[in-house]
Amino acid sequence: MLSDVPLDLPVRPVLPALVGALRTAGTAVLVAPPGTGKTTLAPLAVADEVGGRVVIAQPRRVAARAAARRMATLLGERVGGRVGYAVRGERRIGPDTRVEVVTTGLLVRRLHHDPELPGVGAVLLDECHERQLDADLALAFAVEARGALRPDLWLLAMSATPQADRFAALLGGAAGPAPVVRAEAALHPVTRIWTPPPRPVAAPGPGRVDPALLDHVAATVRRALRERDGDVLVFLPGAGEIGAVAGRLADLSGAVAVLPLHGRLPGAAQDAALRPQADRRRVVLATSVAESSLTVPGVRVVVDAGLSRVARTDLARGLGALVTVPVSRAAATQRAGRAGREAPGAVYRCWSEATHARLAPQPEPEIATADLTGFALELAAWGDPDGSGLALPDPPPPAALAVARETLTTLGAVDRDGRITTRGRAVAAAGTHPRLARALLDGARRVGADRAAEVVALLAEETLGGAGDDLTALWRRLRTATDPAATARWRAEVRRLRAALPTTRPGARDLAVAAPAQGTDAAERGPEARDRGTDLPDDLAAGLLVGLAYPERLARARRAGGSAYLMAGGTAAEVAAGSGLAGSAWLAVAVADRSPGAPAARVRLATPVDEATAREAGGPLLRTDREVGWSGDDVVAREVVRLGAIVLVDRPLAAPDPARLAEAVLAGLRRGGLELLTWTPAAIAVRQRLAFCRQALGDDWPDVADPALLDAAPTWLGPELGRARRRADLARIDVAAALRRLLDWRQAARLDELAPERLPVPSGSRVRVDYADPAAPVLAVKLQETFGWRDAPRIADGRVPVLLHLLSPAGRPVAVTADLASFWRTGYPQVRAELRGRYPRHPWPEDPTTAEPTRHATPRRR
Numbered sequence: 001m002l003s004d005v006p007l008d009l010p011v012r013p014v015l016p017a018l019v020g021a022l023r024t025a026g027t028a029v030l031v032a033p034p035g036t037g038k039t040t041l042a043p044l045a046v047a048d049e050v051g052g053r054v055v056i057a058q059p060r061r062v063a064a065r066a067a068a069r070r071m072a073t074l075l076g077e078r079v080g081g082r083v084g085y086a087v088r089g090e091r092r093i094g095p096d097t098r099v100e101v102v103t104t105g106l107l108v109r110r111l112h113h114d115p116e117l118p119g120v121g122a123v124l125l126d127e128c129h130e131r132q133l134d135a136d137l138a139l140a141f142a143v144e145a146r147g148a149l150r151p152d153l154w155l156l157a158m159s160a161t162p163q164a165d166r167f168a169a170l171l172g173g174a175a176g177p178a179p180v181v182r183a184e185a186a187l188h189p190v191t192r193i194w195t196p197p198p199r200p201v202a203a204p205g206p207g208r209v210d211p212a213l214l215d216h217v218a219a220t221v222r223r224a225l226r227e228r229d230g231d232v233l234v235f236l237p238g239a240g241e242i243g244a245v246a247g248r249l250a251d252l253s254g255a256v257a258v259l260p261l262h263g264r265l266p267g268a269a270q271d272a273a274l275r276p277q278a279d280r281r282r283v284v285l286a287t288s289v290a291e292s293s294l295t296v297p298g299v300r301v302v303v304d305a306g307l308s309r310v311a312r313t314d315l316a317r318g319l320g321a322l323v324t325v326p327v328s329r330a331a332a333t334q335r336a337g338r339a340g341r342e343a344p345g346a347v348y349r350c351w352s353e354a355t356h357a358r359l360a361p362q363p364e365p366e367i368a369t370a371d372l373t374g375f376a377l378e379l380a381a382w383g384d385p386d387g388s389g390l391a392l393p394d395p396p397p398p399a400a401l402a403v404a405r406e407t408l409t410t411l412g413a414v415d416r417d418g419r420i421t422t423r424g425r426a427v428a429a430a431g432t433h434p435r436l437a438r439a440l441l442d443g444a445r446r447v448g449a450d451r452a453a454e455v456v457a458l459l460a461e462e463t464l465g466g467a468g469d470d471l472t473a474l475w476r477r478l479r480t481a482t483d484p485a486a487t488a489r490w491r492a493e494v495r496r497l498r499a500a501l502p503t504t505r506p507g508a509r510d511l512a513v514a515a516p517a518q519g520t521d522a523a524e525r526g527p528e529a530r531d532r533g534t535d536l537p538d539d540l541a542a543g544l545l546v547g548l549a550y551p552e553r554l555a556r557a558r559r560a561g562g563s564a565y566l567m568a569g570g571t572a573a574e575v576a577a578g579s580g581l582a583g584s585a586w587l588a589v590a591v592a593d594r595s596p597g598a599p600a601a602r603v604r605l606a607t608p609v610d611e612a613t614a615r616e617a618g619g620p621l622l623r624t625d626r627e628v629g630w631s632g633d634d635v636v637a638r639e640v641v642r643l644g645a646i647v648l649v650d651r652p653l654a655a656p657d658p659a660r661l662a663e664a665v666l667a668g669l670r671r672g673g674l675e676l677l678t679w680t681p682a683a684i685a686v687r688q689r690l691a692f693c694r695q696a697l698g699d700d701w702p703d704v705a706d707p708a709l710l711d712a713a714p715t716w717l718g719p720e721l722g723r724a725r726r727r728a729d730l731a732r733i734d735v736a737a738a739l740r741r742l743l744d745w746r747q748a749a750r751l752d753e754l755a756p757e758r759l760p761v762p763s764g765s766r767v768r769v770d771y772a773d774p775a776a777p778v779l780a781v782k783l784q785e786t787f788g789w790r791d792a793p794r795i796a797d798g799r800v801p802v803l804l805h806l807l808s809p810a811g812r813p814v815a816v817t818a819d820l821a822s823f824w825r826t827g828y829p830q831v832r833a834e835l836r837g838r839y840p841r842h843p844w845p846e847d848p849t850t851a852e853p854t855r856h857a858t859p860r861r862r
Helices: 012-025 038-049 061-074 104-113 133-148 165-175 211-227 239-248 267-274 329-340 353-357 373-382 398-411 422-429 434-447 449-460 471-479 484-500 538-549 611-617 658-672 681-697 706-711 718-723 727-731 735-742 745-754 820-835
Strands: 027-031 053-058 083-087 090-092 099-103 120-125 154-159 180-182 190-194 231-235 256-261 281-286 299-304 307-314 319-326 345-349 554-557 564-567 572-574 586-593 601-609 622-631 634-643 646-652 758-760 766-770 778-782 803-807 813-817
Touching (some): 012 027, 012 038, 038 099, 038 120, 053 061, 053 104, 061 099, 104 133, 104 373, 133 154, 133 373, 190 329, 211 231, 211 239, 211 299, 211 345, 239 256, 239 281, 329 345, 373 398, 373 422, 398 434, 422 434, 434 449, 434 538, 449 471, 449 484, 449 538, 471 484, 471 538, 538 601, 554 646, 564 586, 586 611, 601 611, 634 658, 658 727, 681 745, 813 820
Parallel strands (some): 027 154, 027 180, 083 099, 190 345, 231 281, 231 299, 256 281, 299 345, 778 803
Antiparallel strands (some): 083 090, 307 319, 554 586, 586 601, 622 634, 634 646, 758 766, 766 778
16 A cells, blocks of 8 residues: 555655564554654555554544545545544445544444454554543553454554653563654754743633733734745634634635634534645644644644643542643644644744743643543443553542542442443443433433433533533524534434434343432432423423533522522532523533632533422432531531532421430530530539649549530530530539539548638638639638637648638738748738728737637727
C-alpha cells in the first residue's frame, strides 16, 4: 500500500526500521514531530508487512475521519475501500478494508468484546502522549491482550513528543523496553511572534474567558492576515470562544472564509474546515483537536490564544466542570508546528516570552483530574478493578477511584470488592457514562425505550440542542429539527442507545430494573411515587431520567418563586438571572458547575419536576429518620423524611424513646454547660466544700471543675437525668443532693467533719465557712465573738487553718489573719486603740485571750 503513495514525507525514511522493529520485537514506539506523516504513512507501511487488518486508534472522532480520508486520498480511493474508519454513530468499512481508523473509545469496546481481536494483525495507538482516559485504557488493554492471548499482534505507540521511554517500557513489559524509532523533524521554519494583550486580562479559570483577550485574538488574526500569506489556524479553548471570535471577524466574510473546527460540529462542517478554498483565504478557528494528528492544509500562520480546556471533578460535591487553563509548553510547540507543515510559517502567540517560560512543560493527564466513574467500570469489566496489574502510564488517584467505585456500587454495577456485576455489564454495554447508562436501563421501562434513548442521547452531549438551560425545551427543539445537522447526530446516537437496551435483543434478560433503594420502603416513597410508566408527560419523563442519572442533583427551591436551590447532595445551586427555570419548585439538574470559592453551583442544564418524580428518581437517597436530640436550646423529638439533604417532612415524634431523650438531655447539658442546672446557695456550698477537700486531702476526692462534672454527669445526675425529657427538667434537679453522689460512703460520712458547713466560735454562735477559695476557706466573724481563742481553728483533720476575717461591730473587716496568736500580740492593740472610742458599748479588753466572748453590745443606761 505504501508503494502506491508517491508523497515523500519526513517519516518515510524510518519506516523500514519501524517495520523491522515490529517484526523482531512485536512492539515499538514511533516518535515523529507533527507534520512528518506518521499518522498517514506508518499504517500503510505496516499494512504491507503484517497479516490481517491494521487498526489505528485516534483520541478524537474528527481526527479519525480526517486521517482515514487523508490515507484514502493518497491511495487515490474513496473511504471505505482499503482504508476505512469507524467512530461512534458512523462506520465506513468495506470488505477490502486493510487499514481501519477508529477512536480509542471504540477500540476499548472491541477489546472488551473480544480481546483476541480476531482478524487484526496490528494495533497502532496514535497521539498516545495526549493521555486521554480512553487512550490510556486502550494502551493497557492492548498490552495485556497481546501478552496473554495474541503474542503475534503487532503493537505500535506513536507520539509527537520526545518522551518515549515511558511508552517503550509499558509496551515491552518484562521482555524489556520496546524499540524506539525516531523520525527527524523536517518541518519548515516557524517564526515566533510574541503578542501579549495591550492591557492585563483576567486569569483563566472555570468562568468565561475574558472578552478583552478574545478582542485581542481577533485583532491578532487581522494583523496576521495583513502581514503573512496563506491560511490562518487559530487555537481557542472551546466552542463558545470560537463563536465569539467568529462574531468579531464577521466583517471579513467577503474576502476570507471564517470556519469553526471542533469536535461537536457535524462531520460535513468539520470536512469543510479541512478543505482549502481556491478563491479566498481561510481563518480556521479550532480547539485543541487541531494540535497534533489533524492536518489543516494550506495553513501558513497560527494564532494561539494560549488556552486549553480541561475537565475538573469536585469529588466532595460530585460536580464536574470544564476549566480553562494556560496551555503547556509542549502543546504550544505542537500548535506552532501547524504553521510549518507545508512551507515556512509564523506563529503569533498571545502571551509574552516571559510568561511562556513559566508554563507547565507538559499537559496534565486526564486521569489526574477527570471523573473516573466510566474508567473504573472499564477496569472492572476487564477484571482488574484497581488497575494495579495493567500497563497504565499513571495509576488512578486513589481518592478519585474510590469515589468512582462507590458510585458504581450504588448503581449496582460492581460489588463491594469492585468486581463487575451482571447489571454492570449491561451498563458497560450501553457505551456511555455509567450514570447515563443507568438512566437508560432503568428509565426505559418507566418512560418508554424511545424517550429514554432520546433524553440520554441529549445528556451525553447536551450542546446538541443549542443554547439554553431548559433540557425539555432543547429536547423539543431537536425533535422539530430546527437544526438539521444537530438533529441528525442526535438521532444517530438515539438509534445506537435504543439498540443497546438489553430488552431489544431477542432472548435477552430484562436488566432494566432500578438498583435497590437502600433503606427505602414504600411508605417513605409516598403514595405518588409508584411506577407511572409511559403516562408521564415529556417534562416529567426528562426529569425522571435526569434524576436517575444524577439523584444527588435533584434540587428544591429554598423559597417559593426564587432562583436559589438546595440539591439533594447538599450543595447550594442557583439558576441564571432571567432563566425560565426560576420559580420552579423542583429541578432535576443535569449539568451544574461550581467555581472555587463560589457560595453556590450554577445550574447549566435542568428541567422542572414535581416532588413525586423527585421521590421516584431519588429513591436511594430517600429515608425516614426518627430524630431525638438537642437542637437550639432544648430537646427536639421529630420524624423527618429526607431526600438526601432536602427535608421533605418534619413532624413531632409522638412517643420518643425515653433512653434517647435522656441522651439528648445529657448532650444538651454538655453543650450548654452547667448553667442549665439551678445552682442554689446550698448547691454552690456543697460544690465548694468538695473542691476544698480535693485541694486539701488529695485526688481521692472528686473533681468538681466544670469539665469533670460534665464528663461524670451520668453518675451524679443519674436518676434525675434518666427521667429528664426537656431542658426544664434539668432546672428542677436538686443539685446539692446530686453532688453528694460523687462521694463514696466513707467520704460522705466525714464530709461535715472535714469541711464543716459552719464552725462554733467562743461566743456560742455557729458561723458559716466560705469555701469559695478552696486553698483558703474563710470564717468571717465579729472580733468580740473570738475572745478566748488563742489560735485560729483548723479543719481537714487539722491540716488547714481557716482564714479569719475579723469584723468590727458594724460588720466591717478590721483584720484578716490565719495566725490569730500573732494578731492578738501585734495587731489587736492598734485595732483596740482605733475602735474603742467609736464603739464604746462593745468590750475592748486589754487581753482578749482571757476575756469573755460576746455577740451583744452593753445595754444603754436609762
